[in-house]
Amino acid sequence: MATIYTHQSENSHKTWLLMTMFFVVVIGIAWMFSYILQNPAILYGGIIFSVAMNIYSYWYSDKLVIKMSGAVPATREEYFDLWNIVENLSITAGLPMPKVYVINDDSPNAFATGRDTKHAAVAATTGLLKMLNKTELEGVMAHELSHVGNRDTLLSTVVVVLVGFIAIVSDMFIRSTMWGRGGGDNRDGRLALILMIIGVILALLAPVIAKLIHLAISRKREFLADASGALLTRYPDGLASALEKISAYPHGLQRQSTAMAHLYISNPLKNGDKTSFWKKLFMTHPPTEERVAALRGMDGKN
Secondary structure, X not given: OOOHHHHHHHHHHHHHHHHHHHHHHHHHHHHHHHHHHOOHHHHHHHHHHHHHHHHHHHHOHHHHHHHHHOOEEOOOOOOHHHHHHHHHHHHHHOOOOOEEEEEOOOOOXXXXXXXXXXXXXXXXXXXXXXHOOHHHHHHHHHXXXXXXXXXXXXHHHHHHHHHHHHHHHHHHHHHHHHHOOOOOOHHHHHHHHXXXXXXXXXXXXXXXXXXXXXXXXXXXXXXXXXXXXXXXXOOHHHHHHXXXXXXHOOOOOOOOOHHHHXXXXXXXXXXXXXXXHHHHHOOOOOOHHHHHHHHHHHOOOO
């Protein structure tokens, strides 16, 4: 029977698998270029780069996420309610208190990041703080702390770096074909052709690869964090009401990134479209109505 501990273990395995796949792919590309150019230094450079990227994604990806989101540290004096809620919930959950950040954005949303419980952070938008009452805000923060406790944050944060790298590499290969123009021997011409082919393939596959990585995280983590957060506050309707208010807000975040979308409690890339079957299949979050129904089912409500 699956438990929170099996979920934590699965997240750890997925993280190492993802980082290993990244390592292998980068080295494979470097080997190909070193073979074409007869230059072993390219292979050595690829090995060093892949190792460095894995180390960075593990140790520093949370700092990158905070910077990408535009979050700033929240002080207890300025954001007293938010600070106290996070502190009290951390004590209740038996977790070290994470760093607390605020994002200056009217769109209500929140996320958690960090490689482990000792290096975690939670962030909330100013729109969230204005829109929700205390009970609802507790529900959202309990959800985010559950991500920390469930060890979702390491996998989710590492994905931000690696998904972003896929987009950068696809663009780099295409641009490199332009740099290689202007003459040269047959080997240079062959290299330019190979770079162009790889660039086109990656450009076509990059969105698919990124989406598959997102789906590898599994939307089940949101249902589990909802349930864990509701148990933490012992009031599922607080989070359910918060989710309804968040989803009803028509606009997404000002700073939008597909690579970061899965981190937030609700999809930050809103466009007002209705959820079709195919769109639902590739969503990073379960539909809000399903999450609310599950939470109110816990509370014995229809």
